[in-house]
Structures are given as C-alpha cells and as structure tokens.
Amino acid sequence: xxxxxxxxxxxxxxxPLAIKILIAGGFGVGKTTLVGAVSEIRPLRTEEMLTQESVxxxxxxxxxxxxxxxxxxxxxxxxxxxxxxxxxFGTPGQDRFWYMWDELATGxxxxxxxxxxxxxxxxxxxxxxxxxxxxxFVIGVNCFDGxxxxxxxxxxxxxxxxxxxxxILGDARKKESGKRVLIALVEHVLDSMLRxxxxxxxxxxx
Amino acid sequence: xxxxxxxxxxxxxxxLVRPYAMTRGRTRHTRADFDLIAIxxxxxxxxxxxxxxxxxxxxxxxxxxxxxxxxxxSSYVDLPLGxxxxxxxxxxxxxxxxxxxxxxxxxxxxxxxxxxxxDGIQGL
Numbered sequence: 001x002x003x004x005x006x007x008x009x010x011x012x013x014x015x016p017l018a019i020k021i022l023i024a025g026g027f028g029v030g031k032t033t034l035v036g037a038v039s040e041i042r043p044l045r046t047e048e049m050l051t052q053e054s055v056x057x058x059x060x061x062x063x064x065x066x067x068x069x070x071x072x073x074x075x076x077x078x079x080x081x082x083x084x085x086x087x088x089f090g091t092p093g094q095d096r097f098w099y100m101w102d103e104l105a106t107g108x109x110x111x112x113x114x115x116x117x118x119x120x121x122x123x124x125x126x127x128x129x130x131x132x133x134x135x136x137f138v139i140g141v142n143c144f145d146g147x148x149x150x151x152x153x154x155x156x157x158x159x160x161x162x163x164x165x166x167x168i169l170g171d172a173r174k175k176e177s178g179k180r181v182l183i184a185l186v187e188h189v190l191d192s193m194l195r196x197x198x199x200x201x202x203x204x205x206x
Numbered sequence: 207x208x209x210x211x212x213x214x215x216x217x218x219x220x221x222l223v224r225p226y227a228m229t230r231g232r233t234r235h236t237r238a239d240f241d242l243i244a245i246x247x248x249x250x251x252x253x254x255x256x257x258x259x260x261x262x263x264x265x266x267x268x269x270x271x272x273x274x275x276x277x278x279x280s281s282y283v284d285l286p287l288g289x290x291x292x293x294x295x296x297x298x299x300x301x302x303x304x305x306x307x308x309x310x311x312x313x314x315x316x317x318x319x320x321x322x323x324x325d326g327i328q329g330l
Contacts, residue, residue, distance in 0.1 A: 016273065018308050046242075179328065190317060193317065
C-alpha cells in the first residue's frame with residue numbers, strides 16, 4: 001500500500017504514484033481523441049476478456065459453449081514529474097460493460113464526461129453513473145464542426161446537473177481544450193475536497 | 207465485435223480464448239489483485255531464478271525494467287488484463303516483481319499533489 005499519499009516525492013526513488021482519471025461519454029464522442037491530444041504516449045489499448053464464470057482448470061471441452069467477448073479500453077499517460085503520473089482511461093462505450101466501469105471507477109480521482117450536443121442523451125448513463133458513485137466529474141462538450149453551439153448553462157440545464165458541476169466547451173482534438181477540461185476536473189475535485197473540510201480552519205491557507 | 211454478436215464464436219474467437227492456455231487455465235490468481243494502475247517493477251532476478259518461466263513471464267519482466275502500470279504491461283505484451291494478472295501473480299510468488307498499489311479510495315491525493323497536477327497539466 002502507498003503509505004503516505006500526501007508525500008509522494010519518494011526519497012528512495014521508488015515507483016511512481018499513479019492517479020487515474022476516467023474519460024467517459026457515448027460511443028464516438030471523442031474519448032480516445034481527447035486522450036491522444038494530451039497523452040505523452042500514443043494512446044495504448046488494453047483488453048479484458050469477459051467470460052462466464054465457468055472456466056475450470058481441467059476443462060478441456062466446453063470452450064465452444066462459452067460466451068466470450070472482449071472489452072477494449074484506450075488509455076494515455078501524463079507524467080507530472082518524477083514520481084507522479086496521471087493515467088487517463090477511456091471507458092468502454094457500451095453500457096453492457098458496467099462491470100469494467102466499476103473497476104475503472106474504483107480509486108479514480110474523477111471523470112470527464114464528453115458530450116456531443118447533437119446527441120446529448122448519449123452521455124446520460126455516464127452522468128448517472130458518476131452521480132450514483134459520488135465520483136466528481138466535469139462535462140466536456142466536444143463542439144463538433146457544424147453542431148449548434150450552446151452555452152454551458154444550457155448544457156447544464158439539459159443534463160440536469162447539480163449546481164457546481166463545471167461544463168467546459170472545447171474541441172477534443174485540441175491539446176489546449178484537453179488541458180482545460182482536465183484542469184477543470186482537478187480544480188473541481190480540489191474544491192469539493194476543500195468544501196468538505198470547510199469547517200476545519202487549519203485549511204484556510206488555500 | 208458488434209453489439210449483438212457476443213453470443214457467437216467466429217474466426218476471432220480462437221485468439222480470444224487461447225491466452226488462458228498461458229495461465230494453464232487459471233483465470234484468477236490466488237493471492238494478488240492487481241489494480242489497472244498498480245505500478246510493477248521487476249527485481250534483479252538471476253537467470254537461474256528465471257529458468258522455469260514461460261515466454262510471457264519473460265516478456266513481462268522485460269517491459270517492467272522500467273516501472274509500468276498493469277494496464278501498460280497488458281498493452282505492451284499484447285495480452286488481456288486477466289491473463290496478465292495471473293502471470294503477475296506467478297512472478298510475485300517468486301518475488302521477481304514488486305508492486306506499488308495505487309492509493310486506497312479513502313486516501314486520494316491531497317491538496318498539494320492536486321495543485322502539482324494542475325500545474326503539470328498547465329505546462330504540457
């Protein structure tokens with residue numbers, strides 16, 4: 001276990017502290033594009049095989065009976081400094097992979113929900129999911145060429161967001177947009193954290 | 207695969223199933239649960255200690271000379287996460303790797319780290 005998260009500058013040169021951020025949203029909304037725009041490495045892909053829980057050690061037959069499918073996740077990495085690394089995971093686009101979402105969301109700092117104003121309903125499941133899990137998130141509106149422009153407040157109202165959930169307009173292809181939405185998320189996490197500690201006067205240094 | 211064809215095994219199914227041969231049919235490791243962003247580093251194992259390993263174990267040791275997350279290892283050695291986790295368990299049993307687990311859910315990064323992250327992203 002990481003024993004001292006608040007002091008990750010490991011004087012012993014141990015392996016880095018990793019922070020996980022999820023990039024969610026409907027299929028084709030630009031999750032991998034966003035990851036690629038800010039990642040220091042070309043987005044990588046990892047796969048998980050989902051099989052029914054019936055794999056036996058001695059099971060030489062029956063493979064043909066088994067339901068097998070793969071879930072692919074694209075992810076990228078941002079090295080903040082030696083000993084501190086940010087991982088960005090695109091969530092699998094289809095709802096039937098909630099199983100993977102739970103694993104992804106566990107221990108995550110927060111999430112960016114990418115939205116396309118032409119089909120806003122595609123991001124409802126993501127919004128619902130993070131609200132239910134109480135995981136901080138921001139909405140990144142990927143302003144596709146030719147799509148009508150909406151003000152952040154309009155998007156916020158259409159998604160019925162809680163007050164305080166930031167909505168950022170941008171272009172997932174552009175690095176500066178990606179940076180803005182990620183910074184908005186980390187600031188949002190920080191705000192929530194400081195609000196929770198609001199009564200603690202020792203935190204007044206912020 | 208399309209959204210509705212998961213019930214069928216087609217020509218793609220072979221490679222999907224076969225990787226678990228590398229784990230001798232095991233889909234879970236008895237001991238360890240490797241998070242996606244747990245950071246793995248190989249230890250300085252002698253060739254002797256590595257003698258009994260399979261090529262996939264070797265491949266993992268090769269890429270973890272530089273500490274890497276479980277997700278990256280899966281991507282670099284081109285094996286599904288579940289398979290990688292079983293193989294990592296083998297390596298851990300033989301003390302050929304070290305694992306740094308991510309911060310527990312209740313112990314997310316503090317204010318100072320988050321500000322560092324914001325500055326770091328700003329500087330990209």
